[in-house]
Amino acid sequence: MKHIRNFCIIAHIDHGKSTLADRMLEFTKTIQVTGGQMLDDMDLERERGITIKSHAIQMEYVFKGEKYILNLIDTPGHVDFSYEVSRSIAACEGALLVVDATQGVQAQTISNLYMAIDNNLEIIPVINKIDMPSAMPDEVEDEIVDLIGCERSDIIRASGKTGEGIEQVLNSVVERIPHPEGNVDAPLQALIFDSVFNSFRGIIAYFKIENGVIRQGDKVKFFNTGMEYTADEVGVLKMEMIPRKELSTGDVGYIISGIKDSKEVKVGDTITHIVRPCDKGIEGFQEVKPMVFAGVYPIDPSDYENLRASLEKLRLNDASLTFMPESSIALGFGFRCGFLGLLHMEIIQERLDREFNMDVITTVPNVSYMCYDKQGGVKEVHNPSGLPDQTLIDHIEEPYIKASIITSADYIGPIMTLCLDKRGELMDQQYVSGNRVELHFMLPLGEIVIDFYDKLKSISKGYASFDYHIDCFRPSKLAKLDILLNGEPVDALSTLTHQDNAVTFGRRMCEKLKELIPRQQFDIAIQAAIGAKIVARETIKCVRKDVTAKCYGGDVSRKRKLLEKQKKGKKRMKQIGNVEVPQKAFLAVLKLE
Incomplete structure (x- = not known):
């Protein structure tokens, strides 16, 4: 046990964690690097250049003549995958805090750092990408010292590209990260991460x-589910x-x-022996809290069971996905x-298509609301169609988040x-260092789920970094x-929105749908309604056939007779005809400006 070190790498997205991990694997001769990211083995990860899944790998390293076993868990950096990070942190005693020398400390760096400190992890700060021409290691060192209060000499300068500083990082892991504590003779306790x-x-x-020891062939049970197995x-x-x-141990x-x-x-469960079980499971593992909800439907209704099986397999690989059946x-x-x-959400949709060959329609994303009725009862609503009648509702509460945005001072105004x-409220603003500002806002979660992150990136030319956590519910x-x-209401397009925005949003939705729904043989009325009140309307005109073309000369009543006959046919068609809404229409709602 004295020769084991368990550690993870935490950083903001695109600060070079996976490249640094590859250099360590290469240095310890765990793998021969053949080009490309070795740990990011999913096609999607390589295409987008992001880590989606945590990856665990063991290295052997000789330090001062003694052999050490280093267990590394590489983690994602994007705010949407913070659950993967929390699981990795639960299985470690130390963490490498990687900061990009060209960009400095960013919002997700701080968020992941606090998560690690809460779990009492030993933090080793590393400045990556020091080989870049635009690197500013001295300024970034100042930021790290301000952030965690360490000595300047504790900060390691490294480059995942050239391999500079990798040996120093590995030596620090052995010297500074504590070995795991535990009792080999105690009953088995193992945390599933x-x-x-x-x-x-x-x-x-x-x-x-x-604690304890597990051997091949042991009879084990999972503490929380109570299921029993043999360790094959x-x-x-x-x-x-x-x-x-x-x-x-x-x-x-x-x-x-x-x-x-x-x-x-269940991720976070405890494995123990059947014969000599432990008294209680390992604590301190947080449950996942979904932020955004959307309906996922198979394009072909007969694929429903296949979609269920695909989602279950995906959930194994991604414990932060939750789902339950619904109908529309x-x-x-x-x-x-x-x-x-x-x-x-985008990654899950892409993986369903690539890994399981499932064509799905995804509805407009929304968040969960608390709906209070006039009898004093409360109901959690994930879907606008699940709302009770307007006359029964006393008030609705929506979730608010605390957002932290770090940006350069030039972009504060926009x-x-x-x-x-x-509908945000500015809580406070602090200058982090030099020209960089940290802004704290209270924002309704429903307003940021659709396009907030994209807009923030475009108005700050990609510099602003964003992180958030749920704070409270407010009426x-x-x-x-x-x-x-x-x-006929299309329940998949219904949304919950603030009253001030409802009319303009409804008008834009109608205009967008008019462009996207193909013309039929009859007029299609597109309406936006709040309760019984229609607030916007657009009409898609029918495709007309010129029935009077063969009628030349003679009395005008001959033409009128043909037009009346056509009108009756259109009316009958409208009664039995149905309008197909293309998948593009559901996605276009997300892109409404």
Whole structure:
């Protein structure tokens, strides 16, 4: 145990964590780097240049003549994947805090750092990308000293590209990060921090042993679910899984026990022996809280069960995805899914398409509201169609977030305008260092789920960084905006929005749908309604056939007779015809300016 070190890498998105991890694996001769990111093995991760999934890997390193085992967990940096980071932190004793020498400390750096400090992790600050021409290591060093109050000599300067400083990082990991504490002779306690699905071997759980020893063939049970299994294989994680006869306290490894059902493995559960179980599970593991909800429906209704199976397999690989069945008049049967943010939603949709070949329609994203009725009852509403009748509602409360935005002082004006337009309140502003400012806002979550992050990036030319956490629920004047096509409500397009914005939003929705819905043989009326009141209307004119073309000369009543006949046909067609809403229309609502 004295020779084991468990650590993770935390940083803001695009500060070079995965490249730095690859250099460490190369330096310790764990892998031969063949080009590209080695740990980011998903096609999506490589294409977008982001880490989506935490990756655990073991390295062996010789320091002062003694061999050490280093267990590294590389983590994502985007705010939407902070749950992956919290799980990695729970399985470690130390963390490398990586800061980009060209960009300095950013919002997600601070957020992940506080998460690590709350878990009593030893922090080793590293300045990455010092080989870049625009690097400013001295200014970034000042920021780090201000942030964590360390000595300047504690900060390591490194480059994931050239490999400079990598040996110093590894030496610091051995010297400064404490070894795991625990009792080898105590009953087995192992924390599950991740799981993956393998179509041949079932569900594979990754764990870190807090106390005790696990051997191949042991009879084990999962503490919270109470399910019992045989440990068919245990081992350690390198680039492949390497089986071992036994793993003891402090080790990070995997267990294969032929688990078929995804509900039986819960991330944060504790593995223990059946014969000599532990008294209580390992605590301090937070449950995931989805921020954004959207309906996901199969384009072909017969794919419903396939979609359920695909979502269950995805949830194994991504524990922050939650879903439950729901049905819609317009789209049939599907699932109401909870995501951590819009990027998370986009990635899940992309993975459903690539990994499981599922074509899905995703409805307009929204957040959960608390609805209070006049009898004093309260109901959590994830979907506008789940709201009770307007006459029964006393008031609705919406979630507010505390947002932290770090930007250069040049962009304060436009960023404040953006936040105030989104019904935000400025709490305070502080100068971090030099020309950089940290702004704190209270914002309604419903206003930021659609396009806030994109707008923030564009008005600050990509410099502003953004991080948030849920703060409280507040009463709000919200209106349910329905979209009607020929008098029929399309529940998948209904949204909850603030009363002040409802009319303009309804008008823009109608205009957008008029562009996107193809013309039919009959007129289509598109209306936006709040309750029984119509607030906007557009009409898609029908495709007309010139029925009077063959009628030349003679009395005008001959033409009128043909037009009347056509009018009756159109009326009958309108009664039995239905309007198909293309997938583009659902997505266009997200892009409304």
